[in-house]
Amino acid sequence: MINITQKAPQDPSFTVVGVLDEDFRPESIAQISAPEVVFDFKELKGINSCGIRSWITMLEKQMSGKKIIYNNCPSILVQQINLVQGLLPTNGLIQSFMAPYFCEKCDKEYSVLINAKDINELKAPAASCPQDKSSMEFDAIEKQFFSFLRK
Amino acid sequence: MRTVSFSIRKKILLLFGLLILGSIAVYIWSAIKMFREDKTAYIFENNLQQVERLKNTSENFLKKVTRDTLLLVNFQQANQESIFLQSLDNLDYLKQVFSLQSAGIVKRYKMALADDETIIKNIPTDYKNGFSFKPIKINNTAMVIFYFQDPKLTEIWGGVISLETIQKNLSKNKDQQDLILTKQNIPLTQDIAADSPLLNAVTQTVVAKGAAQTSEIKIGGQDFLIAATESSEFDLSFFSLTSKEAAFRVANHLTKKSMIFGIFIISGTLIAGIIFSNTLTGPIQNLFRATQSVAEGNFNVKFDINTSDEIGALADSFQIMSKKILEYIEESKEKVRMEKELEVAATVQQSFFPQNSIQYPKVELSAFYKSASECGGDWWGHIKIGHHIILGIGDATGHGVPAALLTATINSSFHLIEKMIEFSPGLIERPDELMKILNQTVVKMGGQIHMTFFLGIVDLKKSELHYSNASHNFPLIVDSEKIAGGNGEDWLDILDEANGPRLGHQKDAQYSKAMAMLSPGQVLVMLTDGLIEGENNEGRQWGERRLKKALQENNSNKVDEVLNGIVDQAFTFYNNEALKDDVTLLLTRLS
Numbered sequence: 001m002i003n004i005t006q007k008a009p010q011d012p013s014f015t016v017v018g019v020l021d022e023d024f025r026p027e028s029i030a031q032i033s034a035p036e037v038v039f040d041f042k043e044l045k046g047i048n049s050c051g052i053r054s055w056i057t058m059l060e061k062q063m064s065g066k067k068i069i070y071n072n073c074p075s076i077l078v079q080q081i082n083l084v085q086g087l088l089p090t091n092g093l094i095q096s097f098m099a100p101y102f103c104e105k106c107d108k109e110y111s112v113l114i115n116a117k118d119i120n121e122l123k124a125p126a127a128s129c130p131q132d133k134s135s136m137e138f139d140a141i142e143k144q145f146f147s148f149l150r151k
Numbered sequence: 152m153r154t155v156s157f158s159i160r161k162k163i164l165l166l167f168g169l170l171i172l173g174s175i176a177v178y179i180w181s182a183i184k185m186f187r188e189d190k191t192a193y194i195f196e197n198n199l200q201q202v203e204r205l206k207n208t209s210e211n212f213l214k215k216v217t218r219d220t221l222l223l224v225n226f227q228q229a230n231q232e233s234i235f236l237q238s239l240d241n242l243d244y245l246k247q248v249f250s251l252q253s254a255g256i257v258k259r260y261k262m263a264l265a266d267d268e269t270i271i272k273n274i275p276t277d278y279k280n281g282f283s284f285k286p287i288k289i290n291n292t293a294m295v296i297f298y299f300q301d302p303k304l305t306e307i308w309g310g311v312i313s314l315e316t317i318q319k320n321l322s323k324n325k326d327q328q329d330l331i332l333t334k335q336n337i338p339l340t341q342d343i344a345a346d347s348p349l350l351n352a353v354t355q356t357v358v359a360k361g362a363a364q365t366s367e368i369k370i371g372g373q374d375f376l377i378a379a380t381e382s383s384e385f386d387l388s389f390f391s392l393t394s395k396e397a398a399f400r401v402a403n404h405l406t407k408k409s410m411i412f413g414i415f416i417i418s419g420t421l422i423a424g425i426i427f428s429n430t431l432t433g434p435i436q437n438l439f440r441a442t443q444s445v446a447e448g449n450f451n452v453k454f455d456i457n458t459s460d461e462i463g464a465l466a467d468s469f470q471i472m473s474k475k476i477l478e479y480i481e482e483s484k485e486k487v488r489m490e491k492e493l494e495v496a497a498t499v500q501q502s503f504f505p506q507n508s509i510q511y512p513k514v515e516l517s518a519f520y521k522s523a524s525e526c527g528g529d530w531w532g533h534i535k536i537g538h539h540i541i542l543g544i545g546d547a548t549g550h551g552v553p554a555a556l557l558t559a560t561i562n563s564s565f566h567l568i569e570k571m572i573e574f575s576p577g578l579i580e581r582p583d584e585l586m587k588i589l590n591q592t593v594v595k596m597g598g599q600i601h602m603t604f605f606l607g608i609v610d611l612k613k614s615e616l617h618y619s620n621a622s623h624n625f626p627l628i629v630d631s632e633k634i635a636g637g638n639g640e641d642w643l644d645i646l647d648e649a650n651g652p653r654l655g656h657q658k659d660a661q662y663s664k665a666m667a668m669l670s671p672g673q674v675l676v677m678l679t680d681g682l683i684e685g686e687n688n689e690g691r692q693w694g695e696r697r698l699k700k701a702l703q704e705n706n707s708n709k710v711d712e713v714l715n716g717i718v719d720q721a722f723t724f725y726n727n728e729a730l731k732d733d734v735t736l737l738l739t740r741l742s
Contacts, residue, residue, distance in 0.1 A: 049548045049601065053656065083603070083622045085652050102696060109691070123639070140695040143645040144625055150647070 002051070004029055012036060017043040020051035026058035035066055042072035047080060056086040068092035075100045075111060075140070082147045094148060100139035103129035109139055122146040155439075160432040167424030172417050179413030183406050190402035194393070195365040198378035201322060202391035205329045206380050208320040213385055216245070216312065217282050220299050223248065224308050236260070246294065247311040257306055264289045264311050265296060274298060274307065279386045286339050287311070295339060314340065326397035334386035353377065353390050367395065434462045438469060450477040493525035493552070500526055500555055503562040508711050511535055513611045513671075516542075517710040519718050519736045528554025528602075529679045529733035530561050534569050538611045539579050541568060544737050545604040545654070546623065546679040553600050557593065561602065561654075564592040582606045582619035583664040586651065590621070590662070593655035601653040605646075605677060609669060614741060616669040619662045620650045624683075627676040627702070628667060634706045643699065674710060675739040676702065681732035682721060688728045693721050710738040 002024045007013040012034035059068065068089050073081070078097050081088045088094065098111040101124075112127045119125065124138035124146075138145075219242055226235035227250075239248060239260055248260040249270055256267045265287065273296055275283035284297045295317060298309040317340055321329040331339040336354045352370045365378040374395035381388050396403075434456040444452045450473045456466040500522075509516040518531055528547035533540055543565050547554035568585055572578050578585060586606050593602055603623035607616050618626075625647045633642035649665035669675055678698075685693050697720070705716030714736060721734070 049653075082647065083624065083650070085622065085650055100694075100696075137696065141627070141640065141643065141645065141699055143640055143643065144627075144647065144695065147625070147645060147647040 006030055010034075013038040013040065015040045015043065017045075019046035019048075020044060020055060021046070021048045022050035022054070024051050024054045024058075026054055026062060029058060029062060031062065032066070036069065037063055037066050038069045038071060040071045041074060041077055044074050044077060047076055052080060052084055052087055056084070059086065059089050059092075063089070066091075070094045071096050072113065073097035075145075078145065078148065082144065088148060099124060099127075099145070101127050101136040102139040103132065103134060103136045105129065105134045106131050110136065112136075116149065119146055119149055122149065158432065159435060160428045163428040163431065164424055167420065167428075171420055171424070175417055175420060176413070179409065179416070183409050183413075186409065187402060187406060190399070190405075194376065194398045194402070195378075198365045198376050198391055198393055198398075201327065201329070201393075202378035202380050202389050205320060205322070205331070205391055206382060206389040209317065209331060209387070209389065210382055210384050212317065212320060213282075213284070213387075216297065216310075217280070217299070219245065220248075220282075220297075220308060220310065224299065224301070224304070228304075244312055244316040245310050246313050248308070249310065250306045250308050252306045264294065270296070270309065277386075280384060282385060284339060284385065284387065285333060286314075286337055322391065324393075326394050328392045330390040330392065332388045332390065334388075339387065349392075353379075353392070430458075431462075434458055434466065438462070438466055441466075441469060441473075445473055445476075450474075450480065490525075496552065496555055497522070497525045500558065503530065503532070503558060505533065509533070511540070514540055514609065514739065514741050515710050516540075517714040517738045519714055519734070521730065521734045523681070523730040523733050524551055526552055526555030527733035528558060529681065529735040530558040530602075531677070531735055531737050532562060532565050534566065536569060536572055536579060540609045540611065540739075541565075541579075541585075542607045542609065542675075542677065542737065542739060543604065544623065544626075544677045544679065544735060545602045545621075546681075546733070546735070547602045548600055548653075557596060557600050557602055557655075560592055560596060561589065561604075564589055579608060580610075580617055581664065582608050582617050583649070583662040586619040586621055586654075586662040587660070590654045590657075590660050594658050596655065598655055598658075601655040604654050607646075607675070607677075609675075609739065609741070611741065614668060614670050616646075616667045616675065617664055618646060618649060618667070619664045620646070620648075621660075621662065622650060622653045624678055624680055625650075626678075628669065629674040629676055629702050630670075631672050631674060631706050631708070634703050640699070643702070669739075669741055671741040672708075673741065674713060677737040677739070679733060679735040681730065681734040682736055684732060685721060685725050685730060685734060686728060687724055687726045693724050697721075697724065710740045714738050 002016065002018040002020050004014050004016050007015060012032045014029065014037070016039055068091065070077075070088065070092065073094055073096070075098055078094070081094070094116050096113055096115050099114045101110045101112050102108070103110065106129060108129075108131070110127075110130065114125060122143055124142050127136045128134065129136050219238075223235055223238060226232075226238060239245065245261070247262055247264045249265070250257045251270060251274075256270060269287060269289070273285050273287060275285065275298055277283065278298070278300050281301055282297060282299055284295055287294055287296045289311070293314045295312045295314060296309060297312065298307055300307050317331070321340060329340070330353060332353065333339055336350070338350065348371050352368045352375075355368075364380075365376055368375050368377050376393045376395050376398055378391045379388065437454045437456055441452045441454050452473055453470070454466065456463055504518070504520055507518050516533060520527070520529060520531065522529070528551070529545070530547075531542075531544040533542050543561075545558070545561055547557040568578070568588070571588070586604065589604060589606070602621070604621040605618065605623040605626055606620075607618040607626070609616050625645045628644040628646065630642045630644075644667070646665070646667055649663040651662040652660045683693055683695055683698055687693075698717070701717045701720045702713075704720075705713045707713050707716070717736060
């Protein structure tokens with residue numbers, strides 16, 4: 001179940017909450033006249049192929065020609081954006097996203113919010129473990145995870 | 152299964168028999184016994200009252216006789232002859248009056264019934280209160296003669312009394328016989344032979360002094376109740392005999408009726424018990440027969456139980472249960488049939504995949520495939536055409552039969568590519584066009600199921616890889632020589648170009664192509680997401696980081712060793728946790 005709410009009337013910012021799946025209806029998103037639309041995925045819990053297909057349809061039909069900005073993208077969404085053409089439109093960009101890190105010392109995985117502008121040469125920025133402050137290892141293949149930046 | 156040796160029906164009947172019928176029988180027996188005792192007491196009491204009444208009325212009459220006699224004697228002694236005669240005429244019961252002395256009869260009054268000889272012969276030897284009574288026969292007619300003796304008189308007075316007058320006091324009940332005996336056991340009121348059984352039995356009866364009593368005697372084989380008492384005024388005994396059979400006739404009749412009524416109640420109760428037990432156990436027996444039928448494998452059992460109690464509800468539940476079991480059996484049969492079909496499908500699908508380790512001149516392939524269920528949605532294949540090798544790897548959305556059907560379609564289409572290239576040799580350098588052909592194939596399947604796909608064509612002469620991607624996991628190129636001492640991901644390259652929509656997603660999807668160099672010693676790694684998204688029992692995915700490390704740790708000149716090392720590490724991490732998605736890994740290395 002997905003719940004997409006506009007932060008304020010006429011505000012071209014939406015908050016996406018829940019699981020993006022077959023229950024998502026593209027027409028549930030209000031028509032926006034603004035040239036730039038922002039989606040906040042901080043509360044996105046999951047995603048599947050049907051949800052992706054509907055999302056792409058929504059972008060193609062309702063957001064055509066607009067600049068699309070994604071904020072707080074979880075790792076699963078980033079991975080799908082890398083693979084699935086159209087999930088991030090050609091005139092879209094990811095401003096911030098959650099990157100997977102792993103602390104070998106405490107054997108735990110963490111998600112770290114990263115601003116896209118902080119990525120240089122497709123290298124993951126350094127991050128320290130919130131628990132033991134030790135340096136964490138990037139928990140994915142950098143070239144693959146950050147490939148959306150090359151689009 | 153045990154046999155029913157002591158059925159519920161028998162138990163209910165036994166319960167009725169022992170408790171209810173026994174209670175009723177005991178109650179009826181007790182009631183009859185109490186009734187008979189009460190009736191017996193009543194009959195005995197009635198007999199006593201009868202003999203007391205006889206005694207009282209007889210004594211009263213005889214006292215009257217004595218008073219009248221004394222009055223007459225007084226009139227006579229006072230020489231009041233006229234009053235004497237007038238009084239005598241008024242005494243109807245007194246048939247004859249006489250006086251006598253030792254010399255003989257002095258006077259006779261009224262009718263001369265008893266002659267002198269009879270009067271003299273019956274003179275008593277003893278008197279009680281001056282009077283003595285005796286029965287006599289005058290002209291074959293039974294009468295009573297009495298004598299009165301007073302020491303102050305020189306003569307004895309007496310008279311003859313009509314027997315009818317005395318008999319008026321006797322019971323009129325035909326079943327009752329009253330008897331008055333003199334001291335010499337001579338019947339005063341009846342003409343009974345001296346040796347008659349009645350008289351013998353009566354005379355043997357102990358007559359209580361004063362108080363009356365009732366006892367049983369047998370006369371001529373017949374039982375009688377006899378009540379006896381003795382007069383305190385005269386030398387007379389009074390008896391009242393009642394036939395026991397007659398006395399108890401009503402009691403016996405009522406007892407008999409009570410017994411019949413009791414038997415009727417017991418029979419009714421027994422019949423009610425049988426009907427009740429049949430009503431109760433009939434449905435149970437029907438249900439029992441139904442369970443036996445089910446035990447023999449006949450689940451389509453039907454029976455008619457229309458009771459509105461718990462047994463009726465149980466019968467309904469049993470029928471529903473039988474129906475459900477039948478449905479489950481049918482479902483199980485269907486499931487077994489489907490499982491067999493799936494086994495066949497899995498066998499057929501296995502034939503899609505070539506052997507895991509393939510070696511051609513200048514190139515070697517190594518592959519691993521494991522399905523998450525009977526039929527998987529992953530597919531891989533290759534075609535060797537001259538100095539080209541076409542490699543394909545795909546992952547249908549979902550898994551199971553629908554995904555397996557798609558892999559069968561892709562398998563057929565992929566191998567048709569060889570024939571297409573025979574007719575259009577230019578296609579060997581157009582992975583994008585080949586991808587479009589595959590897309591058309593998948594689109595024709597209805598568009599309900601998609602497939603990510605990577606198609607690469609390796610030119611062995613030029614060491615070039617021309618590829619096109621349909622949203623499949625990006626293949627990796629691992630440079631074995633750079634791994635050792637390599638910095639970061641310098642040894643790793645990602646083939647993330649030429650990415651298009653999944654097969655089947657768009658009818659007119661356009662795909663692009665890209666080229667990468669695949670030098671000898673480099674390993675092309677193609678995989679499906681099942682490998683990196685496989686989870687252990689803590690829910691943690693194996694992930695790209697561990698894949699990257701596995702590639703580094705299993706650096707070898709032989710792709711089989713590399714592949715086996717990666718698969719071992721992945722499945723060790725999974726720790727026997729069931730796969731949620733199919734796992735496919737395909738390595739290619741130019742030599």
